Amino acid sequence: MSTFPIEHIRADFPILGEKIRNKPLVYLDNAASCQKPQAVIDAIVRTYSHEYANIHRGVHTLSVKATDRFEAAREKVRAFINASSEKEIIFVRGATEAINLVAQSYGKSQFKAGDEIVISAMEHHANIVPWQMLCQQIGTVLRVAPINQQGELLFDEFEKLLNSNTKLVAITHMSNALGSINPVEKIIAAAHAKNIPVLLDGAQAIPHMPVDVQALDCDFYVFSGHKLYGPSGTGVLYGKQALLEAMPPYQGGGDMIRQVTFEKTTYAGLPHKFEAGTPAIAEVIGLGAAIDYVSAIGMDNVAAYEAELLDYATDQAQQIKGLNIIGQAEHKGGILSFTLDHIHPHDIGTMLDSLGIAVRAGHHCAMPVMDFYGVPATARASFAMYNTRQEIDILMQGIKSLIEVFG
């Protein structure tokens, strides 16, 4: 703990030196998007300044160089999540697009009317709506596994939903609204016992803990680059090779074909089959730099440091009268979602902003979770590896002051 290089890390993120409304920035909206280290910014600048051209096309030097860098980023992602092959790493715009891809390619080609997809009650809209759209298109049925008041999946209830009609379990690794970390090993084991594949939405989990897709044995894993200190517009779909091979393309266009005539087109192999059109080249290279950056710190170290931050924040928050923590799962990542008696989250958000503190106020793209707790919205402080105890002190002092002002 004492060896965690927090001062070095903070110095690597230029935006953390910004002042907001004349106060030092306290950035606690990391679950929405993380800030970027200089290494990522430099990678993008270097690409556009020295190494940019379209990829997989030209024979000219710059195109070859850009292609090498882009494909090197794919290898970095593969190693980071321990996939067995680069063919299993599909670059997309974000976790949202990855789930839509699986729904429209895998789901639409493999499922039929009456087949069931199981999600949980703590999903982000990105892991609800693509499945609802598929249900409208082909008549599949969405089943929702319930949670308890702490925000934990009711595993027994989840298991009861698995039956011979279940064709996929799509569930979050870590809830963005509550912080709950799901028992994904148990979930996967239970689903696989009935030959049901599992998609994990790793958008929140990926910046907070080590992820090994082979050890998990998940069938799909999706995440966004911008929550992993990388650029927006990048995301990853991991899928087991056999599943991806059997899936039809998601979008048609350049780069995803082998041969095109007006009569017939044959598709490229993995991973290019799913990467139609020019991708976010510099951004993906930037994502590679982000992975290098967090790997050098070590995800185990990040997880340990953030767990300590969350414990501290939770202890402090529990001492504030009138503060209600929403989401108190035993196994939880660095998210403190809360409400204050008689003070609306939007007022909390504006008031904290005037103190330089950035938190999210709203439904966190998880309206069913808000409904479950009977609140219209919550305020959410979400932590990253560059946050400190001092920042949590500033947050708590701000909360106490605004409670006084609202009286």
Add this chain to the structure above:
Amino acid sequence: MFDELRDLYQEVIFDHNRNPRNFRIMDDANRRVDGFNPLCGDKLTLFLKIGGDHVIQDASFQGSGCAISTASVSLMTEIIKGMTENDAEALFKQFHEMTTGKTEDINLEAIGKLAVLAGVREYPARVKCATLAWHTLDAALKNQQEAVSTE
């Protein structure tokens, strides 16, 4: 500690947030419209009783929202009571211009105590909190049945 926010959170707003006026269901309302801000989850139901002479005889609301949105709807129900539909519609337009900052020379006399909400102009993220009530009123005056959304 929150000095910069004084223009946004004036004492009148805290007062209406703590003690919203006309916060009740109106059983004999002849207009009833739901307003919803999907970005923040604010919900309100506006009740009006409009007489044959086009005068708003009574106005009330139910719902939950932030201090800005609660104060805005509370003030609105107070101020429109006794107004003709046309005058209320004109006030809606003035209020909209004041909060979206399109007119600098707002007639503060006409807008009266609604001027306490002018501060939202400096907070683009909060403008819709103030205008939700008024868009709902606009729909009620036009006798629209479907729910109003700020998006």
